[in-house]
Amino acid sequence: AQTVTQSQPEMSVQEAETVTLSCTYDTSENNYYLFWYKQPPSRQMILVIRQEAYKQQNATENRFSVNFQKAAKSFSLKISDSQLGDTAMYFCAFIPGTSGSRLTFGEGTQLTVNP
């Protein structure tokens, strides 16, 4: 069974600064995908970024980037130039490479961006 762990229940950052959210996972699979989702106060789940395990290059989407360390089974999310609208719960998720698999979510990190 796969597990996803987010060890930081809450974090805060000042507007315009950079923050990193951590995520580790446990799997015996070699091929898989990782995702970060954002849940703002509206509770809508929004995909932030995704990473393919067989790609060494870290994914980047505007101010969001990941640090994917496959050997360490680590998948952290870096948010640069934090904005007030980034305040949300952030979830890390994992899916194995076999068709029909299910996503497993971490418990989430509540990020607050302060003005």
Next chain:
Amino acid sequence: DGGITQSPKYLFRKEGQNVTLSCEQNLNHDAMYWYRQDPGQGLRLIYYSQIVNDFQKGDIAEGYSVSREKKESFPLTVTSAQKNPTAFYLCASRLDRGINSPLHFGNGTRRTVT
């Protein structure tokens, strides 16, 4: 626009009543999922379905039932056996042909037992 529609948005029911939450998607996605989110916690999988007329239990299936008679619809029934008083239910779907396809979520249903 394509998307996932959940209804109702809010649900108030007395204990002992069964209730069905609706989830409809027009994304032509193969797989559909129901998650429950308890206050301050992450998402836990209730049931999921990869194809029509087939579904599997997730981690917290007790007290719930589902059906998948049509590709676009995956209703969830919360039975009177489900003791959790208040929770937020999220429906999601994804293309199952490639593992890099992410989940698309509905806006959720908040259930409160009175």
